[in-house]
Amino acid sequence: MKHWGKPYQPREKLSHSGPNSLNDAELLSIIIRTGSQGENSLELSKKLLTHFGSITSILNSTLDDFKNFKGIGISKWTQLRATHELVRRSQLEQLHMQDVFSSIDMVKSFLINTIGHKDHEVFMCLYLDIHNRLLHSEEIFRGSINQTAIYIREVAKACLLRNCSNLIVAHNHPSGHLTPSKEDLAVTKTLAKSLALIEVHLLDHCIVSKNGAISMLELAILPNQASEH
Template identity: 50%
Template sequence: MDSPIPQWPKNEQPREKLRLHGARCLTDEELLAIFLRVGIKGKSAVALAKDLLHHFGGLPRLLASSPDEFVRIQGMGISKWAQIQAAYELVKRSLEDTLLQGSIFSDPGHVKEFLQAKIGSLPHEVFLCLYLDSCLHLIECQEIFRGSITKTAVYPREILKEALARNASAIIVAHNHPSGNPLPSAADQELTQTLIQALALVEIPLLDHCIVSKRGFFSFSQSGFIKYDQN
Protein backbone atom coordinates (compact mmCIF):
# COMPACT_ATOMS: atom_id res chain seq x y z
CA MET A 1 0.00 0.00 0.00
CA ASP A 2 1.06 3.57 -0.69
CA SER A 3 2.26 5.08 2.58
CA PRO A 4 0.80 8.43 3.77
CA ILE A 5 2.81 11.49 2.70
CA PRO A 6 3.80 12.45 6.30
CA GLN A 7 5.76 9.17 6.41
CA TRP A 8 7.78 10.06 3.30
CA PRO A 9 11.29 11.53 3.55
CA LYS A 10 10.89 15.21 4.26
CA ASN A 11 12.51 16.39 1.04
CA GLU A 12 10.12 14.24 -1.05
CA GLN A 13 6.91 15.62 0.44
CA PRO A 14 5.15 17.96 -2.03
CA ARG A 15 4.75 20.90 0.34
CA GLU A 16 8.37 20.71 1.44
CA LYS A 17 9.56 20.46 -2.18
CA LEU A 18 7.44 23.51 -2.98
CA ARG A 19 8.96 25.45 -0.08
CA LEU A 20 12.53 24.51 -0.93
CA HIS A 21 12.54 24.52 -4.72
CA GLY A 22 9.44 26.36 -5.94
CA ALA A 23 6.30 25.20 -7.72
CA ARG A 24 8.01 24.55 -11.06
CA CYS A 25 9.92 21.63 -9.55
CA LEU A 26 6.71 19.74 -8.72
CA THR A 27 4.92 17.35 -11.04
CA ASP A 28 1.24 17.79 -11.92
CA GLU A 29 0.43 15.01 -9.47
CA GLU A 30 2.34 16.69 -6.65
CA LEU A 31 0.74 20.09 -7.25
CA LEU A 32 -2.72 18.55 -7.35
CA ALA A 33 -1.98 16.56 -4.18
CA ILE A 34 -1.39 19.81 -2.29
CA PHE A 35 -5.00 20.80 -3.06
CA LEU A 36 -6.35 17.37 -2.21
CA ARG A 37 -4.43 17.53 1.11
CA VAL A 38 -5.14 13.91 2.08
CA GLY A 39 -5.55 10.65 0.26
CA ILE A 40 -7.80 7.70 0.98
CA LYS A 41 -7.14 4.37 2.62
CA GLY A 42 -4.29 2.70 0.76
CA LYS A 43 -3.51 5.74 -1.41
CA SER A 44 -1.57 8.89 -0.66
CA ALA A 45 -2.77 12.23 -1.99
CA VAL A 46 -0.14 11.98 -4.76
CA ALA A 47 -1.38 8.54 -5.84
CA LEU A 48 -4.95 9.80 -5.76
CA ALA A 49 -3.97 12.82 -7.84
CA LYS A 50 -2.31 10.51 -10.37
CA ASP A 51 -5.52 8.47 -10.61
CA LEU A 52 -7.53 11.65 -11.16
CA LEU A 53 -5.29 12.85 -13.98
CA HIS A 54 -5.39 9.42 -15.61
CA HIS A 55 -9.19 9.25 -15.35
CA PHE A 56 -9.72 12.65 -16.97
CA GLY A 57 -6.83 12.36 -19.41
CA GLY A 58 -4.83 15.31 -18.07
CA LEU A 59 -5.16 18.67 -16.35
CA PRO A 60 -7.30 20.49 -18.98
CA ARG A 61 -10.08 17.94 -18.85
CA LEU A 62 -9.86 17.71 -15.05
CA LEU A 63 -10.14 21.50 -14.69
CA ALA A 64 -13.15 21.52 -17.04
CA SER A 65 -14.91 18.70 -15.19
CA SER A 66 -18.38 19.18 -13.78
CA PRO A 67 -19.16 18.52 -10.11
CA ASP A 68 -21.10 15.39 -11.08
CA GLU A 69 -18.15 13.99 -13.03
CA PHE A 70 -15.69 14.79 -10.27
CA VAL A 71 -17.57 13.27 -7.33
CA ARG A 72 -17.91 9.94 -9.14
CA ILE A 73 -14.24 9.33 -8.35
CA GLN A 74 -13.61 7.47 -5.11
CA GLY A 75 -12.53 9.84 -2.36
CA MET A 76 -13.59 12.96 -4.24
CA GLY A 77 -16.26 15.32 -2.96
CA ILE A 78 -17.72 18.66 -3.90
CA SER A 79 -15.39 20.52 -1.53
CA LYS A 80 -12.27 19.26 -3.34
CA TRP A 81 -13.82 20.14 -6.71
CA ALA A 82 -14.61 23.62 -5.40
CA GLN A 83 -11.05 24.14 -4.11
CA ILE A 84 -9.55 23.21 -7.46
CA GLN A 85 -12.01 25.38 -9.41
CA ALA A 86 -11.36 28.35 -7.10
CA ALA A 87 -7.61 28.06 -7.65
CA TYR A 88 -8.13 27.80 -11.42
CA GLU A 89 -10.35 30.90 -11.42
CA LEU A 90 -7.69 32.84 -9.50
CA VAL A 91 -5.15 31.96 -12.21
CA LYS A 92 -7.48 33.19 -14.95
CA ARG A 93 -8.20 36.43 -13.09
CA SER A 94 -4.50 37.02 -12.47
CA LEU A 95 -3.77 36.64 -16.18
CA GLU A 96 -6.61 39.01 -17.06
CA ASP A 97 -5.32 41.58 -14.54
CA THR A 98 -1.93 41.43 -16.26
CA LEU A 99 -3.58 42.35 -19.57
CA LEU A 100 -5.52 45.18 -17.90
CA GLN A 101 -2.33 46.77 -16.59
CA GLY A 102 -0.05 46.74 -19.63
CA SER A 103 0.00 46.88 -23.42
CA ILE A 104 -0.85 43.57 -25.02
CA PHE A 105 2.45 43.86 -26.89
CA SER A 106 4.48 44.12 -23.67
CA ASP A 107 4.38 40.32 -23.37
CA PRO A 108 2.44 38.53 -26.15
CA GLY A 109 2.78 35.29 -24.22
CA HIS A 110 0.31 36.62 -21.63
CA VAL A 111 -2.44 36.77 -24.27
CA LYS A 112 -1.82 33.15 -25.19
CA GLU A 113 -1.75 32.03 -21.55
CA PHE A 114 -4.91 33.95 -20.75
CA LEU A 115 -6.87 32.59 -23.71
CA GLN A 116 -5.78 29.00 -23.17
CA ALA A 117 -6.69 29.21 -19.48
CA LYS A 118 -10.04 30.85 -20.19
CA ILE A 119 -11.39 28.79 -23.09
CA GLY A 120 -8.81 26.22 -24.18
CA SER A 121 -10.33 23.26 -22.35
CA LEU A 122 -14.04 24.06 -22.76
CA PRO A 123 -16.16 21.24 -24.27
CA HIS A 124 -18.22 23.75 -26.30
CA GLU A 125 -17.15 26.46 -28.71
CA VAL A 126 -17.12 30.09 -27.59
CA PHE A 127 -16.08 33.31 -29.30
CA LEU A 128 -14.34 36.07 -27.33
CA CYS A 129 -13.63 39.71 -28.07
CA LEU A 130 -10.81 41.54 -26.30
CA TYR A 131 -11.50 45.28 -26.58
CA LEU A 132 -8.39 47.49 -26.34
CA ASP A 133 -7.89 51.19 -25.70
CA SER A 134 -5.55 53.53 -27.58
CA CYS A 135 -2.58 52.29 -25.50
CA LEU A 136 -3.55 48.70 -26.31
CA HIS A 137 -4.54 47.96 -22.72
CA LEU A 138 -7.45 45.61 -22.23
CA ILE A 139 -10.77 47.38 -21.65
CA GLU A 140 -12.83 44.21 -21.37
CA CYS A 141 -12.89 40.58 -22.43
CA GLN A 142 -16.39 39.58 -23.55
CA GLU A 143 -17.79 36.20 -24.50
CA ILE A 144 -19.92 37.38 -27.38
CA PHE A 145 -21.10 34.09 -28.89
CA ARG A 146 -21.46 30.52 -27.71
CA GLY A 147 -22.14 27.55 -29.96
CA SER A 148 -22.15 23.80 -30.23
CA ILE A 149 -19.05 21.62 -30.26
CA THR A 150 -18.71 22.08 -34.03
CA LYS A 151 -19.95 25.54 -34.98
CA THR A 152 -20.52 29.01 -33.60
CA ALA A 153 -22.62 31.58 -35.44
CA VAL A 154 -20.59 34.79 -35.41
CA TYR A 155 -22.16 38.05 -36.54
CA PRO A 156 -19.63 40.79 -37.46
CA ARG A 157 -22.31 43.46 -36.99
CA GLU A 158 -22.63 42.53 -33.30
CA ILE A 159 -18.86 42.66 -32.80
CA LEU A 160 -18.73 46.08 -34.46
CA LYS A 161 -21.58 47.36 -32.27
CA GLU A 162 -19.94 46.12 -29.05
CA ALA A 163 -16.55 47.59 -30.02
CA LEU A 164 -18.09 51.02 -30.67
CA ALA A 165 -20.05 50.88 -27.40
CA ARG A 166 -16.77 50.48 -25.50
CA ASN A 167 -14.94 53.12 -27.54
CA ALA A 168 -12.37 50.48 -28.45
CA SER A 169 -9.34 51.52 -30.48
CA ALA A 170 -8.49 47.95 -31.52
CA ILE A 171 -9.68 44.42 -30.85
CA ILE A 172 -8.47 40.85 -30.71
CA VAL A 173 -10.90 38.02 -31.29
CA ALA A 174 -10.48 34.42 -30.22
CA HIS A 175 -12.35 31.15 -30.22
CA ASN A 176 -11.66 27.59 -29.18
CA HIS A 177 -11.70 24.30 -31.08
CA PRO A 178 -13.01 21.58 -28.75
CA SER A 179 -11.83 19.00 -31.30
CA GLY A 180 -8.25 19.73 -30.21
CA ASN A 181 -6.97 20.90 -33.60
CA PRO A 182 -6.13 24.63 -33.43
CA LEU A 183 -5.57 25.12 -37.16
CA PRO A 184 -8.04 27.51 -38.84
CA SER A 185 -10.78 26.21 -41.09
CA ALA A 186 -11.75 27.89 -44.35
CA ALA A 187 -14.68 29.45 -42.46
CA ASP A 188 -12.27 30.84 -39.83
CA GLN A 189 -10.16 32.45 -42.54
CA GLU A 190 -13.21 33.91 -44.26
CA LEU A 191 -14.54 35.30 -40.97
CA THR A 192 -11.18 36.92 -40.24
CA GLN A 193 -11.18 38.77 -43.55
CA THR A 194 -14.79 39.84 -43.05
CA LEU A 195 -13.99 41.24 -39.61
CA ILE A 196 -10.91 43.10 -40.88
CA GLN A 197 -12.99 44.78 -43.59
CA ALA A 198 -15.97 45.56 -41.33
CA LEU A 199 -13.84 47.06 -38.56
CA ALA A 200 -11.76 49.07 -41.03
CA LEU A 201 -14.91 51.05 -41.91
CA VAL A 202 -14.80 52.58 -38.42
CA GLU A 203 -10.98 52.61 -38.17
CA ILE A 204 -10.74 49.86 -35.55
CA PRO A 205 -7.95 47.45 -36.49
CA LEU A 206 -8.27 43.73 -35.84
CA LEU A 207 -4.93 42.92 -34.23
CA ASP A 208 -5.31 39.17 -34.12
CA HIS A 209 -7.64 36.21 -34.36
CA CYS A 210 -6.50 33.43 -32.04
CA ILE A 211 -7.65 29.83 -32.01
CA VAL A 212 -6.99 27.77 -28.91
CA SER A 213 -7.46 24.15 -27.97
CA LYS A 214 -6.35 21.77 -25.26
CA ARG A 215 -3.29 20.89 -27.33
CA GLY A 216 -2.38 23.98 -29.27
CA PHE A 217 -2.65 27.63 -30.22
CA PHE A 218 -2.88 29.43 -33.57
CA SER A 219 -2.44 33.17 -34.16
CA PHE A 220 -3.43 34.74 -37.46
CA SER A 221 -1.08 37.62 -36.68
CA GLN A 222 1.95 35.48 -35.85
CA SER A 223 1.29 33.40 -38.96
CA GLY A 224 1.31 36.49 -41.18
CA PHE A 225 -2.38 36.50 -42.11
CA ILE A 226 -2.97 39.77 -40.20
CA LYS A 227 -0.48 42.59 -40.39
CA TYR A 228 -0.48 45.51 -37.93
CA ASP A 229 2.07 48.26 -37.47
CA GLN A 230 2.10 49.00 -33.76
CA ASN A 231 4.13 52.13 -34.36
Protein backbone atom coordinates in the same frame (compact mmCIF):
# COMPACT_ATOMS: atom_id res chain seq x y z
CA MET B 1 2.63 10.76 3.32
CA LYS B 2 3.24 11.36 7.03
CA HIS B 3 5.62 8.40 7.15
CA TRP B 4 7.88 10.05 4.57
CA GLY B 5 10.85 12.08 5.66
CA LYS B 6 9.80 15.75 5.74
CA PRO B 7 12.14 16.84 2.91
CA TYR B 8 10.22 14.44 0.64
CA GLN B 9 6.74 15.73 1.48
CA PRO B 10 5.47 18.13 -1.21
CA ARG B 11 4.59 20.92 1.24
CA GLU B 12 7.99 20.71 2.92
CA LYS B 13 9.71 20.51 -0.47
CA LEU B 14 7.90 23.63 -1.65
CA SER B 15 8.75 25.48 1.58
CA HIS B 16 12.47 24.68 1.35
CA SER B 17 13.08 24.67 -2.41
CA GLY B 18 10.26 26.70 -3.91
CA PRO B 19 7.34 25.70 -6.20
CA ASN B 20 9.61 25.20 -9.23
CA SER B 21 11.16 22.21 -7.49
CA LEU B 22 7.88 20.30 -7.51
CA ASN B 23 6.51 18.28 -10.41
CA ASP B 24 2.87 18.49 -11.52
CA ALA B 25 1.70 15.63 -9.32
CA GLU B 26 3.35 17.11 -6.24
CA LEU B 27 1.78 20.54 -6.80
CA LEU B 28 -1.61 18.96 -7.39
CA SER B 29 -1.30 16.89 -4.22
CA ILE B 30 -0.88 20.09 -2.20
CA ILE B 31 -4.15 21.45 -3.59
CA ILE B 32 -6.21 18.31 -3.00
CA ARG B 33 -4.45 17.78 0.39
CA THR B 34 -5.69 14.27 1.13
CA GLY B 35 -6.06 11.04 -0.77
CA SER B 36 -8.55 8.25 -0.28
CA GLN B 37 -8.46 5.03 1.66
CA GLY B 38 -5.49 3.03 0.45
CA GLU B 39 -3.69 5.86 -1.39
CA ASN B 40 -2.20 9.19 -0.43
CA SER B 41 -2.76 12.52 -2.15
CA LEU B 42 0.34 12.18 -4.34
CA GLU B 43 -0.74 8.77 -5.64
CA LEU B 44 -4.23 10.13 -6.32
CA SER B 45 -2.71 13.13 -8.13
CA LYS B 46 -0.63 10.87 -10.38
CA LYS B 47 -3.74 8.87 -11.21
CA LEU B 48 -5.65 12.05 -12.09
CA LEU B 49 -2.87 13.31 -14.37
CA THR B 50 -2.69 9.98 -16.17
CA HIS B 51 -6.46 9.92 -16.71
CA PHE B 52 -7.01 13.58 -17.72
CA GLY B 53 -3.69 14.12 -19.47
CA SER B 54 -2.89 17.59 -18.16
CA ILE B 55 -3.35 19.99 -15.27
CA THR B 56 -5.49 22.24 -17.48
CA SER B 57 -7.92 19.40 -18.17
CA ILE B 58 -8.17 18.59 -14.47
CA LEU B 59 -8.84 22.20 -13.48
CA ASN B 60 -11.52 22.56 -16.16
CA SER B 61 -13.33 19.31 -15.37
CA THR B 62 -16.84 19.07 -13.99
CA LEU B 63 -17.69 17.31 -10.77
CA ASP B 64 -19.24 14.51 -12.81
CA ASP B 65 -15.88 13.93 -14.53
CA PHE B 66 -14.48 12.76 -11.18
CA LYS B 67 -17.21 10.21 -10.47
CA ASN B 68 -14.82 7.30 -10.99
CA PHE B 69 -12.22 8.69 -8.59
CA LYS B 70 -12.71 7.72 -4.97
CA GLY B 71 -11.64 10.57 -2.73
CA ILE B 72 -12.60 13.39 -5.12
CA GLY B 73 -15.88 14.88 -3.96
CA ILE B 74 -17.40 18.33 -4.05
CA SER B 75 -14.89 19.70 -1.53
CA LYS B 76 -11.79 18.81 -3.56
CA TRP B 77 -13.52 19.73 -6.81
CA THR B 78 -14.35 23.23 -5.54
CA GLN B 79 -10.71 23.63 -4.44
CA LEU B 80 -9.59 22.78 -7.97
CA ARG B 81 -12.13 25.10 -9.56
CA ALA B 82 -11.15 27.94 -7.23
CA THR B 83 -7.49 27.42 -8.14
CA HIS B 84 -8.37 27.56 -11.83
CA GLU B 85 -10.35 30.78 -11.40
CA LEU B 86 -7.52 32.44 -9.46
CA VAL B 87 -5.10 31.62 -12.28
CA ARG B 88 -7.53 33.03 -14.86
CA ARG B 89 -8.09 36.22 -12.87
CA SER B 90 -4.35 36.70 -12.37
CA GLN B 91 -3.87 36.49 -16.14
CA LEU B 92 -6.74 38.94 -16.66
CA GLU B 93 -5.13 41.44 -14.26
CA GLN B 94 -1.87 41.28 -16.19
CA LEU B 95 -3.64 41.86 -19.50
CA HIS B 96 -5.27 44.97 -18.05
CA MET B 97 -1.91 46.38 -16.94
CA GLN B 98 0.41 45.68 -19.86
CA ASP B 99 0.63 45.64 -23.64
CA VAL B 100 -0.92 42.31 -24.58
CA PHE B 101 1.75 41.80 -27.22
CA SER B 102 4.43 41.67 -24.55
CA SER B 103 3.23 38.08 -24.17
CA ILE B 104 1.06 36.45 -26.82
CA ASP B 105 1.42 33.25 -24.81
CA MET B 106 -0.32 34.96 -21.89
CA VAL B 107 -3.22 35.91 -24.17
CA LYS B 108 -3.50 32.35 -25.47
CA SER B 109 -3.29 30.90 -21.96
CA PHE B 110 -6.05 33.23 -20.76
CA LEU B 111 -8.24 32.22 -23.70
CA ILE B 112 -7.62 28.51 -23.09
CA ASN B 113 -8.60 28.94 -19.44
CA THR B 114 -11.68 30.97 -20.38
CA ILE B 115 -13.21 29.23 -23.40
CA GLY B 116 -10.94 26.30 -24.30
CA HIS B 117 -12.97 23.62 -22.53
CA LYS B 118 -16.45 24.73 -23.51
CA ASP B 119 -18.45 22.04 -25.31
CA HIS B 120 -20.13 24.61 -27.57
CA GLU B 121 -18.55 27.19 -29.85
CA VAL B 122 -18.32 30.75 -28.56
CA PHE B 123 -16.86 33.92 -30.03
CA MET B 124 -14.92 36.22 -27.72
CA CYS B 125 -13.67 39.78 -28.04
CA LEU B 126 -10.75 41.38 -26.21
CA TYR B 127 -11.21 45.16 -26.48
CA LEU B 128 -7.91 47.06 -26.25
CA ASP B 129 -6.95 50.71 -25.83
CA ILE B 130 -4.46 52.54 -28.02
CA HIS B 131 -1.61 51.05 -25.96
CA ASN B 132 -2.95 47.50 -26.43
CA ARG B 133 -3.99 47.17 -22.81
CA LEU B 134 -7.17 45.24 -22.15
CA LEU B 135 -10.25 47.35 -21.53
CA HIS B 136 -12.80 44.56 -21.38
CA SER B 137 -13.36 40.99 -22.51
CA GLU B 138 -16.61 39.23 -23.26
CA GLU B 139 -18.21 36.35 -25.10
CA ILE B 140 -20.55 37.94 -27.62
CA PHE B 141 -21.65 35.00 -29.73
CA ARG B 142 -22.58 31.41 -29.06
CA GLY B 143 -23.10 28.60 -31.53
CA SER B 144 -22.24 28.21 -35.18
CA ILE B 145 -21.55 31.34 -37.20
CA ASN B 146 -23.99 31.20 -40.08
CA GLN B 147 -25.01 34.83 -40.52
CA THR B 148 -21.79 36.71 -41.15
CA ALA B 149 -23.40 40.13 -41.74
CA ILE B 150 -25.14 40.12 -38.35
CA TYR B 151 -21.98 38.81 -36.71
CA ILE B 152 -19.83 41.62 -38.14
CA ARG B 153 -22.39 44.24 -37.16
CA GLU B 154 -22.55 43.01 -33.56
CA VAL B 155 -18.76 43.11 -33.21
CA ALA B 156 -18.57 46.63 -34.66
CA LYS B 157 -21.34 47.82 -32.34
CA ALA B 158 -19.57 46.34 -29.32
CA CYS B 159 -16.27 48.04 -30.31
CA LEU B 160 -17.97 51.43 -30.49
CA LEU B 161 -19.67 50.84 -27.16
CA ARG B 162 -16.33 49.98 -25.51
CA ASN B 163 -14.56 52.86 -27.28
CA CYS B 164 -11.66 50.58 -28.13
CA SER B 165 -8.84 51.29 -30.58
CA ASN B 166 -7.75 47.71 -31.19
CA LEU B 167 -9.33 44.29 -31.01
CA ILE B 168 -8.36 40.67 -30.61
CA VAL B 169 -11.03 38.09 -31.37
CA ALA B 170 -11.07 34.42 -30.53
CA HIS B 171 -13.30 31.41 -30.83
CA ASN B 172 -13.02 27.84 -29.66
CA HIS B 173 -13.11 24.57 -31.55
CA PRO B 174 -14.79 21.99 -29.28
CA SER B 175 -13.47 19.27 -31.61
CA GLY B 176 -9.95 20.07 -30.45
CA HIS B 177 -8.63 20.83 -33.94
CA LEU B 178 -6.78 24.13 -34.18
CA THR B 179 -6.49 24.48 -37.97
CA PRO B 180 -8.42 27.56 -39.20
CA SER B 181 -11.25 26.68 -41.56
CA LYS B 182 -11.96 28.53 -44.81
CA GLU B 183 -14.91 30.12 -43.04
CA ASP B 184 -12.65 31.29 -40.19
CA LEU B 185 -10.29 32.97 -42.64
CA ALA B 186 -13.13 34.53 -44.65
CA VAL B 187 -14.84 35.97 -41.56
CA THR B 188 -11.52 37.33 -40.29
CA LYS B 189 -10.85 39.09 -43.58
CA THR B 190 -14.33 40.63 -43.69
CA LEU B 191 -14.12 41.65 -40.04
CA ALA B 192 -10.73 43.34 -40.50
CA LYS B 193 -11.98 45.36 -43.47
CA SER B 194 -15.22 46.36 -41.74
CA LEU B 195 -13.58 47.43 -38.49
CA ALA B 196 -11.03 49.52 -40.37
CA LEU B 197 -13.94 51.72 -41.51
CA ILE B 198 -14.58 52.71 -37.89
CA GLU B 199 -10.85 53.00 -37.12
CA VAL B 200 -10.62 49.85 -35.04
CA HIS B 201 -7.67 47.62 -35.86
CA LEU B 202 -8.08 43.85 -35.74
CA LEU B 203 -4.77 42.74 -34.25
CA ASP B 204 -5.28 39.00 -34.03
CA HIS B 205 -7.72 36.12 -34.27
CA CYS B 206 -6.99 33.17 -32.00
CA ILE B 207 -8.47 29.70 -32.25
CA VAL B 208 -8.64 27.83 -28.97
CA SER B 209 -9.27 24.30 -27.76
CA LYS B 210 -8.66 22.41 -24.55
CA ASN B 211 -5.36 21.28 -26.07
CA GLY B 212 -3.95 24.71 -26.90
CA ALA B 213 -4.38 27.79 -29.07
CA ILE B 214 -3.11 29.28 -32.31
CA SER B 215 -2.69 32.91 -33.31
CA MET B 216 -3.34 33.97 -36.90
CA LEU B 217 -0.88 36.80 -36.35
CA GLU B 218 1.86 34.39 -35.31
CA LEU B 219 1.05 32.14 -38.26
CA ALA B 220 1.23 35.17 -40.58
CA ILE B 221 -2.25 34.47 -41.97
CA LEU B 222 -4.02 37.48 -40.47
CA PRO B 223 -5.36 39.73 -43.24
CA ASN B 224 -3.13 42.76 -43.77
CA GLN B 225 -5.48 45.71 -43.36
CA ALA B 226 -3.15 48.10 -45.09
CA SER B 227 -3.19 46.03 -48.28
CA GLU B 228 -6.98 46.04 -48.38
CA HIS B 229 -7.23 49.80 -49.03
